[in-house]
Amino acid sequence: MxxxxxxxxxxxxxxxxxxxxxxxxxxxxxxxxxxxxxxxxxxxxxxxxxxxxxxxxxxxxxxxxxxxxxxxxxxxxxxxxxxxxxxxxxxxxxxxxxxxxxxxxxxxxxxxxxxxxxxxxxxxxxxxxxxxxxxxxxNREFPRELGEFNEWRIENKIPWNGYEISNKYHPLAAGLENLVHPKKGCYIGQEVLVRMASRGRQGKKLVQIENSAVAEKSVTTAGKEKSLAIVRDSNQ
Amino acid sequence: MDCGTCETTGPVQVMAPQVVDVNLTISVKAQEMLGDAFGDDRSMALLVGVLSGGCSGYMYDLQIVEETDQVCQEINIDGFRVLVPKASSHLLDGIEIDYVDRLMGGGFKINNPNAESSCGCGESFA
Missing domain, CATH: 3.30.1360.120 (Probable tRNA modification gtpase trme; domain 1)
Structure with missing residues (x-):
């Protein structure tokens, strides 16, 4: 691998x-x-x-x-x-x-x-x-070239730190919804996330998109043909 | 994974909060309810602490205890022993302990002048 x-x-x-x-x-x-x-x-x-x-x-x-x-x-x-x-x-x-x-x-x-x-x-x-x-x-060394890894991330819609995972976004927008437990007790930010989830209005979401179909400012990881982008959910 | 089990790595520095002499008040209604809870045994104490967590980052922690491991200030208010952990004294100076008598959301409430915000249930503050 x-x-x-x-x-x-x-x-x-x-x-x-x-x-x-x-x-x-x-x-x-x-x-x-x-x-x-x-x-x-x-x-x-x-x-x-x-x-x-x-x-x-x-x-x-x-x-x-x-x-x-x-x-x-x-x-x-x-x-x-x-x-x-x-x-x-x-x-x-x-x-x-x-x-x-x-x-x-x-x-x-x-x-x-x-x-x-x-x-x-x-x-x-x-x-x-x-x-x-x-x-x-x-004495392990890992390759530092991220190009192929980022293409793989785009293909599989995997968010990553410094790209999608940043303090500009909340976890639901960054593709981390599986890490937001729906039934746990209170934590900082919970009221905001629960409100978004219960109303079905999370504002933005992570998408994989053809490069020609997205505004550059929304792109979080740029690939050769497709990119990851966090865009406003058009269904809302 | 080398997790530093040889203990040669120093701990992350935690800024110790300033310990302040806590002033707090207990409303008449809250005193009545505490009187019911304590009965005649005033050797017990009301521990007024703060835990991390909650919607706003800190949660109040009220307990009736005989004693505690926490390093506390002890205050006597109208015959009630009140213990305030020194580590959270900066968050609790000036509070009023009140009692709200209603079916939903009733019980002991803390009015805290240090709180920038609090969550709907009143148990958490920032």
Whole structure:
């Protein structure tokens, strides 16, 4: 399967008995009830439901390993750390100890789980792609050329950080609706997202579109013939 | 994955909020309801805390406790022991604890001058 570097990935370790509850209370997906060996993705959102960062949570047993993004890490920490108060949550940034990649165009049967072997941890976050975290000791290098990966993303309508996943959009517009849990308790931005979902009016949505058929300003990932774009939903 | 289990990596710095001397008031109606809840046993305390989460980012946490692990300020208001965790004192200074007597949405309510916004149910604020 082809691989590509996930250069913007950041890895933090979250310890403390309140860590899962803390993430659950501030993000769109349910993380309560996760057990060792599970992986789950969730989105930290602002009070206006705009994306702060997409997080991939690995339940490691004694602690949580959370992949977010270097470009968003400062904003994310500024958002969450004042809310720790006296809860039992401690966060350590271990990004520099690891390299990150993505294996794509695969057929994962273990979505929601992860495996570790040969110095690499494979997070099966999606049916068709896997996040790989390798410790520096494993000496892994991932190709940095994103062209083919982005063409694959366009073909499969996969949103990505820095393209569709940005603080300009809310999760429903960015193609992350599967990470917005419909029945979980309150979190920041929930009222906005629930209102949009219940009224069937999410404003914008992620589409795959022929290059000739879309205004350039709406394009989030430009491909050779097709692109991904976030456009106003014409059905609304 | 190297998660830094050798503990050589320092924790992300968390800005410790400033601890303030909390002033809070309890309305007459809320005192009546607390009196019913406490009975004659005034060794118990009302813990007024804040948790992260909720629609607006912070949620109030009211409990009747004997004691708590949290480092708290203890205030005596008209014979009631009130505990306020120091970590959330900056969010709770100046609040009024009220009681709203109605079938839907009734119960203890907190009026907080520090809150920029609050959610519809009144349990969460920012």
């Amino acid at each position: 082809p691989r590509v570097a996930y250069e913007d990935a950041a890895l933090t370790v979250w310890r403390g008995k309140d860590a899962l509850q803390f993430i659950d209370g501030l993000s769109t997906n349910k993380t309560i009830g996760m057990v060792k060996g599970e992986i789950r993705r969730t989105v930290f959102t602002s009070s206006k439901a705009k994306i702060i960062d997409l997080a991939t949570v690995f339940h490691m047993g004694e602690f949580l390993a959370v992949i977010t993004h270097k470009s968003q890490l400062e904003d994310l920490l500024n958002h969450i750390t004042p809310r720790i108060l006296d809860q039992d949550v401690a966060i350590v940034d271990v990004t520099s100890r690891n390299t990150f990649g993505v294996e794509y165009n695969c057929s994962n049967t273990k979505v929601g789980l992860f495996d570790t072997f040969d110095g690499e941890t494979f997070g099966y976050v999606h049916e068709n792609y896997t996040i790989i975290v390798a410790s520096l000791d494993a």
